[in-house]
Amino acid sequence: MSNRQNWSKDLEGKIALVTGGTKGIGKAIADRLHAAGATVIVTARNEPEQVNKPYQFIGADLANHEDLERVAAAIIKQYGGVDILINNMGANIFPGGGFSTLNDEHWYQALEINLLSSVRLDRVLLPAMLERNSGVIIHISSTSGQFPIWESTMAYSAAKTALNSYSKSLATEVGQKGVRVVTVSPGLTKTEAMSAFLNDLAKQAGITFEEMTQKLFDRVGGVPLGRMAEPEETAELVHFLVSPGASYITGANYFIDGGNFPTVR
Template structure:
């Protein structure tokens, strides 16, 4: 791990001195990048915290390079963020799964530590660094991106990921109760399948288990989910729209909630 942190800080376009400040972790690509675009379109001044800058889009937002699995790197990144002022909105998108298929027996200590570190503890670290300033300001909205796998884990390829996301939901629920008296709302968004590179990588791993038959791998994934009534996965932009709503004043009365965006996959709560 490295604690080295760097920042690029272009002037935000069209935000003005009174724009709300947002921080998005994992905002370089995929769903995170869609969230950044959506928040900027609402007029927010956005800072991205991620390992690598957005490809070919470096001027879209402030960028702070950090490894969220390294506490020292997170601390250094937070100092840079807070030097510009207290965030009004904190969105934690960073996460993912890189574990092998094969269920519990294929997951060793290293795989469990990696999945918990990236999908749970990274959010805890960022909150620990930035939330005290939000408490002092007496305002803010925090959105953690969880997963429907917290409710219906897929044992074959993402069991540790699912367990980490379930822990993230529980942590977020408790945090919501603690921060509500300080004027800070905490909610989670739980997507089902999303049309991203991460979903493609999962499908690649499942394809290997189906002797290279990608259609069979897709059918097995949908079957494991119990079907997707909408007939497709959500787009990153659809997830970003829900997050933008929760970050806005229109969601002022919503806290401690988990908003599911899964095309109807989860039949009950």
């Protein structure tokens, strides 16, 4: 999908920040927004695999308050703010096994990485959007926020559920001031992080990667399209949501899950 030609330059002149933008869904989003003409800034803990990427990279751990303030200050100094903010940072790096395996530190980390880093970055970069009466914020959540799996995503799911609620509240607050806020909830997606997650679960269960993948598909109720999503497919949705074509969309949570949920929502 990334090799498509003649993409519309509907984001020409826009400044976009993509957090967690060097791998997986974040990288695909950064590439797609650049292809649409945006000036893209990427921040992550790890540097891009290719150093000559067509966007600016700022290394930072946004769960660290000082790093977050440094990134925001650098962007405000150079660009005066952003038009598009993609809060993609997040991770499920916490022990599986349910409530007894999770201590206070795990819960604090889950909230810092998957909720509070987005809240803080919004708080710093949103004022410039409000001054211009224009801007779009996308929070990348997860279907886990509505479908928690106690044995593997308890803390992560709780934090993503909180992110969903915060995102809806923020959309309601700033909608009349020209800023749109939208949530995107990917389901099972073919990324390095997902592969590592499944490998760890497979080792713990003493089964193969393929068997664990099928168990996860079964655990979430099946995926009618029969496969995981490609990161580029989520990037296409995000591009639409930040484009002029989505000018009347705010406060919604878009699920991109291959038809995973067996219920109407």
